[in-house]
Amino acid sequence: MDRPFVFLNVAMSADGKIDSFERRGATLSSARDKDRVDRLRASADAVMVGGRTLLDEDPRLTVKSADLRAERQARGLPPNPVKVGIVSRADLRPDSEFLNSGPARVLLFTTAQTLAAQVEILQACGAEVFLLGKRRVDLVAALSMLKELGLERLMVEGGATLNFELLRMGLVDEITVYLAPLVLGGENAPTLAGGPGLVRFDALPLSLVSAEAWDDGGVLLHYQIS
Numbered sequence: 001m002d003r004p005f006v007f008l009n010v011a012m013s014a015d016g017k018i019d020s021f022e023r024r025g026a027t028l029s030s031a032r033d034k035d036r037v038d039r040l041r042a043s044a045d046a047v048m049v050g051g052r053t054l055l056d057e058d059p060r061l062t063v064k065s066a067d068l069r070a071e072r073q074a075r076g077l078p079p080n081p082v083k084v085g086i087v088s089r090a091d092l093r094p095d096s097e098f099l100n101s102g103p104a105r106v107l108l109f110t111t112a113q114t115l116a117a118q119v120e121i122l123q124a125c126g127a128e129v130f131l132l133g134k135r136r137v138d139l140v141a142a143l144s145m146l147k148e149l150g151l152e153r154l155m156v157e158g159g160a161t162l163n164f165e166l167l168r169m170g171l172v173d174e175i176t177v178y179l180a181p182l183v184l185g186g187e188n189a190p191t192l193a194g195g196p197g198l199v200r201f202d203a204l205p206l207s208l209v210s211a212e213a214w215d216d217g218g219v220l221l222h223y224q225i226s
């Protein structure tokens, strides 16, 4: 396989939304789920997010637990996985958390829409910047580059548009969903997979690996792509 093993994780309301209509990065995970996500992140070689999540929410994407970071280092790994952004126009601020929280290697896959001067700013902040496409990032090329860099396990942390595109292109191996006991509604609230959508015939079949009911009222679902 010319790409890493790719697993996608989301926290989702019972009605399938991964944020409210306000799109401010609503917290849907319980405390227990946050710990699970931290462990999952600590198990990854790289963690990827899409452009809107990156620019609007400026995630740190670091491993929160000092014990988990120490465990990684004991295994000869860097304390945090490599951070990967898929962003058409990489207008990140030099003081952003994404670029600065760490220590962590930062890779930005972007397009010709990012101005050369901005690329220089990002590089001066220590990010490695790759131009892969004119309007949108070529995801196959991005994943193959991650594999070339020796990154074997890629965790994808949204958002909806990136999730859809990776799923549509057959680039995802597993999905974990924390289904929070909440209803958010909202026609424009993002869901696990956004984008233009698929007709029923093309719907992606999943195999349920496990379903756990948690005492915080949530359900943890683990799927493999069939």
Ligand SMILES: NC(=O)c1ccc[n+]([C@@H]2O[C@H](COP(=O)([O-])OP(=O)(O)OC[C@H]3O[C@@H](n4cnc5c(N)ncnc54)[C@H](OP(=O)(O)O)[C@@H]3O)[C@@H](O)[C@H]2O)c1
Pocket (backbone or CB within 6 Å): 009, 010, 011, 012, 018, 019, 023, 024, 025, 026, 028, 049, 050, 051, 052, 053, 054, 057, 086, 087, 088, 089, 135, 136, 137, 138, 139, 157, 158, 159, 160, 161, 162, 163, 165, 190, 194
């Ligand atoms: N609950 C959760 O687990 C969770 C996790 C993460 C995010 N979220 C939520 O998800 C929402 C953001 O999702 P989103 O769908 O708006 O954006 P997104 O998936 O974070 O980012 C998508 C954007 O990335 C850029 N991009 C460049 N190349 C691409 C490619 N090949 N495929 C896909 N995207 C590409 C595009 O920007 P251009 O349109 O500029 O070209 C695209 O619109 C937020 O509300 C956030 O809170 C929830």
